[in-house]
Amino acid sequence: MTDSKQQLSMKDRARSLVGNQTSLLIIVMIVLAGIFTAFSNGTFLSTGVFSTILTDWGALILLAVGQTLVVISGGIDLSVGSTVSLSTVVAGYVLVKVMHLNSTLTGSAAWGPLAIAALVAVLTGLVVGAINAVLINVLKIVPFIATLSTFGAAAGFAIIISGGMPLQGPTDFTLINPIRIPGIDVQTCDTGLLSPMVILMMIVITGVGLFLHKARFGLYTYAIGSNAFAARAAGINVTRHTAKIYLVSGALSGLAGFYAYVRLGGGSPSSGAGMELYAIAATVIGGASLMGGIGRMWGTALGTLILFTVQSGLLMTGVSPDWKQIVVAILIAAAVAVQTLQKKNGAR
Amino acid sequence: MAGEVIYEVRNVSKHYGPVVALDGASFKLHAGEVVGLVGDNGAGKSTLVKVLSGAHDADGGELFLDGKEVRWTEPRQALDAGIETLYQESGLAPHLTVSQNVFLGREKFVKGIFGKLGFLARKQMESEAHRDLEAVGIAVPSSNRSVAQLSGGQRQAVAIGRAVSWAKRVIILDEPTNHLGARQAGEVLHIVKAAKAKGLGVIFISHTLPHVLEVTDRVIVLRLGKIVKDAPTNLFDGDTLVAMITGTITELPSEKKS
Ligand SMILES: Nc1ncnc2c1ncn2[C@@H]1O[C@H](COP(=O)(O)OP(=O)(O)OP(=O)(O)O)[C@@H](O)[C@H]1O
Ligand SMILES: [Mg+2]
Numbered sequence A: 001m002t003d004s005k006q007q008l009s010m011k012d013r014a015r016s017l018v019g020n021q022t023s024l025l026i027i028v029m030i031v032l033a034g035i036f037t038a039f040s041n042g043t044f045l046s047t048g049v050f051s052t053i054l055t056d057w058g059a060l061i062l063l064a065v066g067q068t069l070v071v072i073s074g075g076i077d078l079s080v081g082s083t084v085s086l087s088t089v090v091a092g093y094v095l096v097k098v099m100h101l102n103s104t105l106t107g108s109a110a111w112g113p114l115a116i117a118a119l120v121a122v123l124t125g126l127v128v129g130a131i132n133a134v135l136i137n138v139l140k141i142v143p144f145i146a147t148l149s150t151f152g153a154a155a156g157f158a159i160i161i162s163g164g165m166p167l168q169g170p171t172d173f174t175l176i177n178p179i180r181i182p183g184i185d186v187q188t189c190d191t192g193l194l195s196p197m198v199i200l201m202m203i204v205i206t207g208v209g210l211f212l213h214k215a216r217f218g219l220y221t222y223a224i225g226s227n228a229f230a231a232r233a234a235g236i237n238v239t240r241h242t243a244k245i246y247l248v249s250g251a252l253s254g255l256a257g258f259y260a261y262v263r264l265g266g267g268s269p270s271s272g273a274g275m276e277l278y279a280i281a282a283t284v285i286g287g288a289s290l291m292g293g294i295g296r297m298w299g300t301a302l303g304t305l306i307l308f309t310v311q312s313g314l315l316m317t318g319v320s321p322d323w324k325q326i327v328v329a330i331l332i333a334a335a336v337a338v339q340t341l342q343k344k345n346g347a348r
Numbered sequence B: 001m002a003g004e005v006i007y008e009v010r011n012v013s014k015h016y017g018p019v020v021a022l023d024g025a026s027f028k029l030h031a032g033e034v035v036g037l038v039g040d041n042g043a044g045k046s047t048l049v050k051v052l053s054g055a056h057d058a059d060g061g062e063l064f065l066d067g068k069e070v071r072w073t074e075p076r077q078a079l080d081a082g083i084e085t086l087y088q089e090s091g092l093a094p095h096l097t098v099s100q101n102v103f104l105g106r107e108k109f110v111k112g113i114f115g116k117l118g119f120l121a122r123k124q125m126e127s128e129a130h131r132d133l134e135a136v137g138i139a140v141p142s143s144n145r146s147v148a149q150l151s152g153g154q155r156q157a158v159a160i161g162r163a164v165s166w167a168k169r170v171i172i173l174d175e176p177t178n179h180l181g182a183r184q185a186g187e188v189l190h191i192v193k194a195a196k197a198k199g200l201g202v203i204f205i206s207h208t209l210p211h212v213l214e215v216t217d218r219v220i221v222l223r224l225g226k227i228v229k230d231a232p233t234n235l236f237d238g239d240t241l242v243a244m245i246t247g248t249i250t251e252l253p254s255e256k257k258s
Helices: A010-015 A017-039 A049-072 A080-098 A107-137 A143-162 A196-214 A216-226 A228-233 A238-264 A275-285 A297-316 A321-344 B045-053 B075-080 B098-103 B122-135 B152-166 B182-197 B209-215 B238-246 B253-257
Strands: B005-016 B019-030 B034-038 B060-065 B068-070 B083-086 B170-174 B201-205 B218-223 B226-232
Touching: A017 A297, A049 A080, A049 A196, A049 A216, A049 A238, A049 A275, A049 A297, A080 A107, A080 A143, A080 A238, A080 A275, A107 A143, A107 A238, A196 A216, A196 A238, A196 A297, A216 A228, A216 A238, A228 A238, A275 A297, A275 A321, A297 A321, B005 B045, B019 B045, B019 B060, B019 B201, B034 B045, B034 B182, B034 B209, B045 B075, B045 B083, B045 B170, B045 B201, B075 B083, B083 B152, B098 B122, B098 B152, B122 B152, B152 B170, B152 B182, B170 B182, B182 B201, B182 B209, B201 B209, B209 B238, B218 B238
Parallel strands: B019 B226, B034 B201, B034 B218, B083 B170, B170 B201
Antiparallel strands: B005 B019, B005 B060, B060 B068, B218 B226
């Protein structure tokens, strides 16, 4: 009916928001790395600092993955950081107070209890996700307020359950340490990126990314964020799908809580504090729109990488880490400003 | 020439808070029939559409499909029963491509285990969407283009094409000629006639009265949420239809004579 000569060319594709955003992110990465390398006399990227930060902050990747789904669907999940704290504490509580295990149990002997910790942490995250889903879908509270309440409640319960102190329990640090490859010296080659937990996170990000971009789960997520009325009118059960998204975000936060448990050898009530800011930052820097309908998993991966780069860069260049939050704040503002500009220029 | 009653509405009401949008509306739609639904802005036409499509739950009244009472709580149920709807406000997701919109809610999956996990057969849906839209007389630019990049008329065309290509029993078109140029509007009327010829029941809503007079078999006039007239189209002309809509007359001249 409306015939048109317009054809989708490669140029159109390259001009699309995703194309713009990705190339921009890579440029930002290179520029940041360049600055840090210059100011750290070349030590940046040549030492294990980056992998140390990855180890410290690995949980963030999982939160950012979940946040990406939520943001694309047009929502927001502020509860993720507190959920990390709560789930790591509940896992610690079960191992230490219920099973009466302590930190003398290490190495592979700790694997059994750690499996229980993983299960408990993920279940805890699912509970928070379910509460978010009920608040949003049944009580019709907007996601910002709903997850703000669970953010507060989860943080409170984390302190109450732990008594405000870390619950030290069994762990196996080889799970977060670089895998030792025979014949390769850890000092000269940074294998920190290859700890079992990091590999697990890479699998999760790839898996969720595939479901987001190639499967019906992702299609419905975009559809709801793009036009919830149209999604429902097309026969999508919007309530059920939204619930699934918050459950996934909760479960990933729980998994991040398990990661925090392994890394600290116990459940600390402050281990997730402030992480929601960085999870949302990674997502938004990665190109997702808080208006919904827009975002990419590899954008988020790059956004997370930029945050890691900033943190390790500040560390290497001797700048006080107190500047980190400020730099992140600037990055968020810049990312959103770029999105707005791109929209104005008609790029999508 | 109209066949059996497909869809029947009995005494349907709908309030939005204090606003009474529909007040005891009843009518029947037959197979192979085009019913025009007219009325002023705010008369309740789109509200009736949403009740018929399952987007809104009515406060009272009953719906019958093929003589059996039905109750929709989700649009999915009406879609599965063969009722397709073009909504007045955008029923498309702008960030999705044309083919994703056409197949939304009815995706095709790849074969095997990945298909069971929900992995989509994107290429297949793209070519089928293109083919299906062309079959109803709609040529859209590449079906892997995002809807936000289409013109208003192109979007409307995609939405109409989607509704027409999936409809099995009933097709509800809420102001389908909106955003369309004269030629494209003419093509929509052609599509409506083709749907009717296939034996579908069509509900056609428009403020463009010549279109209503041209394409419909029967006209239902809504005023302030009430059906004030339900009569064969040939009893109306442009003037009586306007007068009926605005309420300056309540009976057709032909009725007075008899
Ligand atoms: N979501 C809503 N919330 C509150 N009131 C509504 C809503 N939708 C419609 N209304 C009201 O219900 C009445 C009927 O509206 P409706 O959209 O059905 O009219 P319409 O006949 O389709 O008008 P138009 O020709 O302008 O499309 C109006 O008074 C309108 O203000
Ligand atoms: Mg209307």
